[in-house]
Amino acid sequence: MTTKRLFFALNATDPLSKSFLPIYKKIKINADKKEISVKWVPTENFHITVSFLGDRDIEDIPRITEVLKRVCTEFSPFDLKVEDVGAFSNEHDARVLWLGIQNKRALNEFKNKLDLELQAEGLFGGEMRDYRPHLTFGRLRNPRSVKDMISPFKRKSFGKIQVSEIVLYESTLQGAFPVYTPLLRCPLTGPTQEIELMPEL
Template sequence: MRCFIAVRLPEKMQSEIATLSAGMQTASEFLKTRITWQSVRNVHITLAFLGDIPESSVSDAGLVMQKIAGRCGAFSLKVGSPLLFPNDKTARTIALRLAKDVDVLTDLRNSLVNELNRRGFDVDTHPFMPHITLARIKSRENLLGIKKIVEARGLAHFGVMDVEQIELIKSTLTPSGAIYETIEVSRLHS
């Protein structure tokens, strides 16, 4: 099964992001660029992508989550304006910025990845660049147009969210998009 570990966003914030996302989607329809917009109910902050793992490994992943979550206290993240990710020139994603306790989020992610790899999972150890994906840019024919759409919403902010748990999420790919199902939750200590 295809799985990842992530932080989910609160429903109220999802609904505010849906409004921004819908506006950008409408504006981008006139561009000759293929953009795949993520369902707002699926927005999250990926901490570790596990890929396809056997069902027998789910409990091991859950144990790692519990161990690491037990060492990390709850924290807050500020969800801010949209940006092209990883940068304007090589953009593959339209995402939202994160601020405030990003260092705590990064430490949590690094601890998870290190422990998962130590236990035999094959998790990418690339440098962590925390963000929330709104859309994937499938062709870069009109990056300037996309950049203008994103910059026009540069003052958008969604407030602060409390991060109190991490989730192991099963991702089932379908022709109409991914279906996410939480299969394990680990609470951060308070």
């Protein structure tokens, strides 16, 4: 049976084109100066993963899209602050370079609801683990310290991303980088939220 590699994400290409790309270029220059080999993520691939489904049978896609549509009717658009530059597992033994995304309650509630609905339908096999939203922009070929390379950009603000839709993507490997093809762009059409009284996560 034919499968597709699927994930849900927020598209982050357009909002960051002016605020982050100049910094992205500076970090690339710093990496070259320090002879740190990095596989840079093309800007058209910039995204914030919400849930990764992995390889799913093509026959499952209609059910997956129905779950997404259903959950999107319960949530209204929201925004997320974009700030900080960091590394996994840490700055001294870095494998992945990331841009920080606000861990807002609205995003967490959406993800939890989506994962639980998919799980109930037998469509989600991943672990329910703590969610750390981020945008990966580089992967090191060998672990290195990147503290000096990224320190000028720590705790820097890059504005906000307006989240008005969730996208179901298919990932296919073509050449050196995966190609992300949107299969469904689902708008958030839920009622406008009341002013939140509790502090954000």
